[in-house]
Amino acid sequence: MMQDRVNYGLIGLGTMGAALALNIAEKGYPIAVFNRTGTVTDEFIASAGDLAPHLTPAHSLQDLVAAITRPRTIILMVPAGPVVDAQIEALAPLLDEGDLIIDAGNANFTDTERRTAGARDAKFDFIGIGVSGGEEGARHGPSIMAGGEPAHWQRVGPMLEAISAKYKGTPCAALMGQGGAGHFVKMVHNGIEYADMQMIAETYALMHDGLGWDAAEVAETFETWNKGTLASYLVEISGKVARAVDPISGGPMLDAILDAAGQKGTGRWTAIEAQQLGVPVPVIEAAVAARNISARVDTRARGAGVFGALPHPLAAGALDREVIEGTLIAGKILCYAQGFEMLAKAAEQFSWSLPMATIARIWREGCIIRSDMLNDMASALEAAPDGNLIFAEPFTGMLRKHEPALRRTVIAATQAGIAVPALSAGLSWFDLMRTPRMPANMIQAQRDFFGAHGFQRLDGRDAPHGPWAHGAQG
Ligand SMILES: NC(=O)C1=CN([C@@H]2O[C@H](COP(=O)(O)OP(=O)(O)OC[C@H]3O[C@@H](n4cnc5c(N)ncnc54)[C@H](OP(=O)(O)O)[C@@H]3O)[C@@H](O)[C@H]2O)C=CC1
Ligand SMILES: O=C(CO)[C@H](O)[C@H](O)COP(=O)(O)O
Known part of the structure; x- marks a missing residue:
């Protein structure tokens, strides 16, 4: 031969x-x-x-x-x-x-x-x-x-x-x-992966802890969502995971798994690099932090003993399957918008011509974050490679439609003590992205007070310092 x-x-x-x-x-x-x-x-x-x-x-x-x-x-x-x-x-x-x-x-x-x-x-x-x-x-x-x-x-x-x-x-x-462009894009892929997984896990908490649904209802919900806007590998496997039976106890497999998430570093690197680039990716950061908190099993048990264990069930009628689905759709758009914004900023910073639309295209199959939504993201990025996805259709319209669901969920979850760090970080980011006047005027004044850092006036007049400048401390 x-x-x-x-x-x-x-x-x-x-x-x-x-x-x-x-x-x-x-x-x-x-x-x-x-x-x-x-x-x-x-x-x-x-x-x-x-x-x-x-x-x-x-x-x-x-x-x-x-x-x-x-x-x-x-x-x-x-x-x-x-x-x-x-x-x-x-x-x-x-x-x-x-x-x-x-x-x-x-x-x-x-x-x-x-x-x-x-x-x-x-x-x-x-x-x-x-x-x-x-x-x-x-x-x-x-x-x-x-x-x-x-x-x-x-x-x-x-x-x-x-x-x-x-x-x-x-x-x-x-x-x-x-x-390092290829590994940078893979790192951001993994950052989005962390966020996507965390938001799915938060919806699982809402269903399981908040609504008291059993594993079959949770599985059926993920299976239903996987036939709609949320169709994706991670939602698909979440349904399979929820349906799986523990061969030892005969109960749901999820009930037998220790609630401490592992990590090898790519999500953390994404958060660190985002900070270095000055790009806000709070959904990804919240997802990394949630994994870190999950690993502190003993501290959480101590906290439950000292302050009372959470979560409580959701108030009757607070949420339903459709509202939680809308919540996850909104959260997913916000998280991808942050990830792609980070890629655009990195391209500028490192003089890479990252092919933004191509990135969305090559994520449509094969990878862990593959999802139907990436198809529309590829079209939106083709039209505006540096544009934030929240300002591109169909995502602008989808956010208008699902924002009330996201807000309702965050409020209901907060009242019940069901932590939804990634979803609420997404909502806060979205709220800030439509807040023309943030309280950063207070921060500027504080900085000027203690460090004579100066500020700009709204009326454009020269005002190197506020009236406190002479008595500045520290
Ligand atoms: N698992 C996944 O889903 C994914 C993993 N990756 C990345 O792919 C890479 C490999 O991951 P994965 O296949 O999961 O890892 P595994 O732990 O399954 O395999 C590691 C391999 O590396 C070898 N190895 C370990 N330490 C040494 C060493 N000191 N010197 C020489 N060889 C060594 C091991 O050899 P030996 O048999 O001798 O131990 C083994 O062949 C990692 O960078 C991971 O982050 C990327 C995408 C997905
Ligand atoms: O790259 C991957 C998937 O895309 C690997 O599975 C990676 O290990 C996932 O990250 P972590 O282990 O931190 O959850």
Whole structure:
């Protein structure tokens, strides 16, 4: 049998790497694979079935590099951070001119910028790509947000498009821009993912704790919503999750799961970068904070003991399924508007020409935040790439329609002590976005009082300081 010509290699046969390697091999790109723990490689090949002939196992980095024909393209699918640096360092002496390392994990974009710059002095190239879709997506078609130069995209774009998800035949993979652009977009994707998940979880609390619905009613609600405006992967899986039965207790699976959300960092990075850019993304920030609070299980139990446990049931007739659906629709629009505004600001700050409409398009399939709404978002961003989605139809009209539901929900939830931090952060942001005169005049006066920072007058007259300036303290 003729040997496959292998141009690709992959390091890290964990959840994502194994699935991605099979996807790549299946799409006609034979690939050599290496994993730190060699038995994992052997088990991977043994279970690869028909694809095994297109997968070349390697048990050392030297073997991996030797198995790949030049110019080599080697994909890293290992934990973000120092592990990526260690892999690059170990690979560097083995590589030749024109070889390319692709970090496909969830790297912090600043690391990708640093590594890209470092590779300029080396003989190999380096790019970072964001991959979303979990294990299933990696295996059958993820959404891919690539960083790098156009020449890199020319080189690996056809393979990335081939393995990506397709939305009505269009590949959900695209070049975002130079350096860390791909990983930045993936980071914001994950920030939105945190917010979307948190808002869904808040609606679950309203139904479960507030209205006292059982798991079947909650599941049926998510299933119904998934047939309408909210149709999305996260609402779909929430229905499946709510319907799942714990094989041990026989009760709802959700009732058996500890209420402490994990996180690997991408949501937190989104909030940090948003602050650095001066872009308000309060829904995402609230979602990150809610995960942090969820992890403080003991403190919450102490708080319940000292101050009385919450939540209480909702007042009779306070909310129903339609109102909560409208609430989630409004919250989702507000959160995506914040995420896209952050991307537009980053493009300006980092001199990236982020393809805003394309980002919405490649998120329509394959990724965790895929949803029907992204189709209209792509059209709106096509017309106004720098525009805030709340000012674009159909979202302006949808917000007008669903704002009363969001407000009613936040009021009812607050009265019952059902915390809805992401939904209420969305509402406050929306309220501020339509408040011509904020109380920031008080802040300006305070700043001038204690620090002689000055302010502008509404009437345009010169007024470097207020009448308190002479007695300013501190
Ligand atoms: N899981 C998901 O849904 C998604 C994950 N990602 C990102 O993809 C990357 C991989 O994630 P995932 O597949 O879930 O992770 P896993 O934990 O499933 O796999 C990690 C892989 O990295 C290897 N590895 C771990 N530590 C080292 C090390 N010090 N040196 C060399 N190899 C090491 C492991 O090898 P060994 O078998 O020897 O332990 C394993 O192959 C991460 O950056 C993650 O954030 C991106 C999108 C979705
Ligand atoms: O990138 C992903 C999905 O898009 C990964 O699943 C990531 O791990 C999710 O983030 P976290 O673990 O912080 O919830």
